[in-house]
Amino acid sequence: MNILMAAICLSLGLGGGVVLGLGRLSHRNYLHWPCAAWVEVTRAIPALLLVFWCAIFLPTVLGRNLPLFWGAVLGLSVHAAAYQAEIVRAGILAVPKGQVDAAIASGLTRMQTARLVVMPQAFRMMLPTFGSFAISLFKDTSIVYMVGIVDLLQAGVIVSQRQPNRMLAAYVCMALGFFVVCQIMTRSFGLLEKKSHTPQAQ
Amino acid sequence: MSGLHYNFDWSIAFRHPYSDWLLTGLKVTFLLFFATSILSLCLGTLLAVMRLTRIRLFSIVAGAYVEIVRSIPGLFWLLFFYFAFPEILPFGWGGRLNACIDYPIIAGIIALTINNSAYVSDIVRAGLLAVPAGQRESAVSCGLSRSQQYLHVLLPQAIRIMLPPLGTRMIHNFKNTSLCIAISAPELTWATQQIESLTFRGLEVTALATAFYCAVALILGYSFRKLEKRWQARIQNNASWITRQYGILD
Numbered sequence A: 001m002n003i004l005m006a007a008i009c010l011s012l013g014l015g016g017g018v019v020l021g022l023g024r025l026s027h028r029n030y031l032h033w034p035c036a037a038w039v040e041v042t043r044a045i046p047a048l049l050l051v052f053w054c055a056i057f058l059p060t061v062l063g064r065n066l067p068l069f070w071g072a073v074l075g076l077s078v079h080a081a082a083y084q085a086e087i088v089r090a091g092i093l094a095v096p097k098g099q100v101d102a103a104i105a106s107g108l109t110r111m112q113t114a115r116l117v118v119m120p121q122a123f124r125m126m127l128p129t130f131g132s133f134a135i136s137l138f139k140d141t142s143i144v145y146m147v148g149i150v151d152l153l154q155a156g157v158i159v160s161q162r163q164p165n166r167m168l169a170a171y172v173c174m175a176l177g178f179f180v181v182c183q184i185m186t187r188s189f190g191l192l193e194k195k196s197h198t199p200q201a202q
Numbered sequence B: 001m002s003g004l005h006y007n008f009d010w011s012i013a014f015r016h017p018y019s020d021w022l023l024t025g026l027k028v029t030f031l032l033f034f035a036t037s038i039l040s041l042c043l044g045t046l047l048a049v050m051r052l053t054r055i056r057l058f059s060i061v062a063g064a065y066v067e068i069v070r071s072i073p074g075l076f077w078l079l080f081f082y083f084a085f086p087e088i089l090p091f092g093w094g095g096r097l098n099a100c101i102d103y104p105i106i107a108g109i110i111a112l113t114i115n116n117s118a119y120v121s122d123i124v125r126a127g128l129l130a131v132p133a134g135q136r137e138s139a140v141s142c143g144l145s146r147s148q149q150y151l152h153v154l155l156p157q158a159i160r161i162m163l164p165p166l167g168t169r170m171i172h173n174f175k176n177t178s179l180c181i182a183i184s185a186p187e188l189t190w191a192t193q194q195i196e197s198l199t200f201r202g203l204e205v206t207a208l209a210t211a212f213y214c215a216v217a218l219i220l221g222y223s224f225r226k227l228e229k230r231w232q233a234r235i236q237n238n239a240s241w242i243t244r245q246y247g248i249l250d
Helices: A002-025 A029-044 A047-062 A068-094 A097-105 A110-147 A152-162 A164-195 B010-014 B016-052 B056-070 B074-088 B093-099 B103-130 B133-141 B146-183 B188-199 B202-246
Strands: none
Touching: A002 A068, A002 A110, A029 A068, A029 B202, A047 A068, A047 A110, A047 B146, A047 B188, A047 B202, A068 A110, A097 A110, A110 A152, A110 A164, A110 B074, A110 B146, A152 A164, A152 B074, A164 B056, A164 B074, B016 B056, B016 B103, B016 B146, B016 B188, B016 B202, B056 B103, B074 B103, B074 B146, B103 B146, B133 B146, B146 B188, B146 B202, B188 B202
């Protein structure tokens, strides 16, 4: 459940994050200021509050019925999008400006420059930060325990409360579960970095 | 889409019992934040220094601690300390802990400290390692003992380097105090939930709480940036003083 939710939120957040990050970088003020304000405010709110908003209060205000799972996913995606906007922005800004100049001098249009020159390099540079954010998001998916969704954390608590004799064992199992998945994610992101030849500062 | 199915009533936050709960929530949130920040700074620095010592046992223990804590969500530690820890304490201390009326807050402080100190120790360690190696060697050659090296030479310079990520971590810690409602510590988010369950007017109160978190986080971020700028100049002055005092050439 955690993994499913983390995967969905990561992908949605990535989409939203790219949009927000690009908007924040644009020179047009009507795009720049709303995106910047949104990202700053969303980063300043705890993730738990965001999840509460989207899962519980938004349906009340809009008068619609929203399944709890999708409300929580929406909340975490908004949270993820704000953080990923920053990552995207940092990645794009880290591409040496000479590349863009060379590309324009070679006759590529701005869109082609962005697509063919800036994006691949920016993507490689933001991969480490993105990986650590993915791990952090996976851990944050346990927050949805507060709105009532049963995830690994909640399952462990339920088990431990049903069998008080085995409480410590239940907690240790839960911890092991998280630990194993996080370690797997960390190692695989490290491998991914090595394989994609992330450029080091030269 | 039909209109908003909700009548806003913004005075709910100021009515008699609810405003008390909100204020208590504010106090507890700040208490949690300051206690965990200070404690995790101390513990994190201790862990970082342990990881850098030559004694294998210390560095392995500290390294394992940081790895484990970083792979587990903070909510786990909160639940563990509130539910499981009193059970595993011997001699009936657990019963006394459970009966203590402020135990949620204490458990929250302990759990958040443990969670935060792992990240802080990584930041401190990175800062200590980023100090130019020449400083350490010069300090050794001047005959300073290890603790003197750390106190007078390495830490002051490391603080300047590690201040940005440390500031981010502290703001994250502040936001994490909202997790403590899982163990019913009476902090701000918990107060809003209580009001919401009683009056069904949670929207206004949560909006206020959100504005509060947002404002404090933005203020904290701003003040950390100003602090960084001031410390940069001051630490450089100090470093040059040490250089002149001890005749260290870098």
